[in-house]
Amino acid sequence: MVRQFAVVLLLVLVGCQPAGDKDVSMLDRELIMYAEQGDSAAVLELLKKGANINARDARGRTAIMAATHGNNPDTVKLLIDAGADINAQDDRKDNPLLYAGAEGLLDIVKLMIDAGADPAITNRYGGTALIPAADRGHVEIVEELLERSAVNIDHVNNLGWTALLEAILLGDGGPRHQRIVELLVKHGADVNVADGDGVSPLEHARKRGYEEMEVLLSNSGAHEYNLGKGGKHWMRAIQIEEAPDRVEKC
Numbered sequence: 034m035v036r037q038f039a040v041v042l043l044l045v046l047v048g049c050q051p052a053g054d055k056d057v058s059m060l061d062r063e064l065i066m067y068a069e070q071g072d073s074a075a076v077l078e079l080l081k082k083g084a085n086i087n088a089r090d091a092r093g094r095t096a097i098m099a100a101t102h103g104n105n106p107d108t109v110k111l112l113i114d115a116g117a118d119i120n121a122q123d124d125r126k127d128n129p130l131l132y133a134g135a136e137g138l139l140d141i142v143k144l145m146i147d148a149g150a151d152p153a154i155t156n157r158y159g160g161t162a163l164i165p166a167a168d169r170g171h172v173e174i175v176e177e178l179l180e181r182s183a184v185n186i187d188h189v190n191n192l193g194w195t196a197l198l199e200a201i202l203l204g205d206g207g208p209r210h211q212r213i214v215e216l217l218v219k220h221g222a223d224v225n226v227a228d229g230d231g232v233s234p235l236e237h238a239r240k241r242g243y244e245e246m247e248v249l250l251s252n253s254g255a256h257e258y259n260l261g262k263g264g265k266h267w268m269r270a271i272q273i274e275e276a277p278d279r280v281e282k283c
Contacts (some may be wrong), residue, residue, distance in 0.1 A: 039248040064086070069102055077111060077115075077232050086118075099139055101110060106138075106140040108145055113148045120151050126155070128150070128154060130145040130154070134171070135156070137171045137174060139177070142162070153183075163178045163179070166196075168190065171209055178215055185219065196222070202228075206241060206242070211246060218250070225252050
């Protein structure tokens with residue numbers, strides 16, 4: 034009964050689709066709708082009838098993206114096995130790995146890693162899946178990405194921040210973000226990559242009173258420095274200590 038109602042509703046809305054959605058067939062619209070609802074049986078039936086697995090709706094979403102929005106890992110897995118493009122990005126530059134990483138959808142993140150999703154693809158802020166996972170305190174997802182994918186741990190987004198910087202700047206300094214900083218350091222994050230203003234992770238942690246992070250960073254070779262504006266020209270404090278007479282002033 035619910036499925037019949039959904040189909041009727043879809044038929045009513047067909048004439049109201051945005052221009053970018055008009056070349057999507059009825060089968061394709063149903064596929065995306067049922068994928069978001071997590072109705073795997075309907076999705077499989079529609080694929081057998083010829084629905085385009087990579088068709089997009091008015092928001093640029095494919096069925097697997099819609100299934101991710103609905104947090105339906107079983108449907109996501111079905112679509113992966115059926116050959117869906119797991120790296121396709123929607124109009125917001127999200128794809129299943131990026132969205133699931135940011136929203137804390139661990140099961141889908143695991144599925145994406147298992148399926149070989151590209152961890153180098155970036156979101157609308159120029160960040161990999163690791164960066165929002167770190168700032169939002171998704172410990173398990175950070176761990177999955179670091180241990181089972183080739184994500185660049187020191188990738189810098191459009192704001193000039195790495196995952197380590199975001200965990201400090203946008204985190205709350207509590208146990209989950211402390212654990213994330215610990216994981217990042219353990220997996221080789223460069224603790225001296227500064228932000229665009231030349232402010233180090235250690236200095237940010239110190240300013241915010243995040244004592245546990247400060248101790249962890251200090252023990253991992255972090256230095257406190259702030260060379261002012263122009264992050265492209267920052268130099269590590271260790272260089273200054275070793276050769277102060279050769280360091281140009283910024």
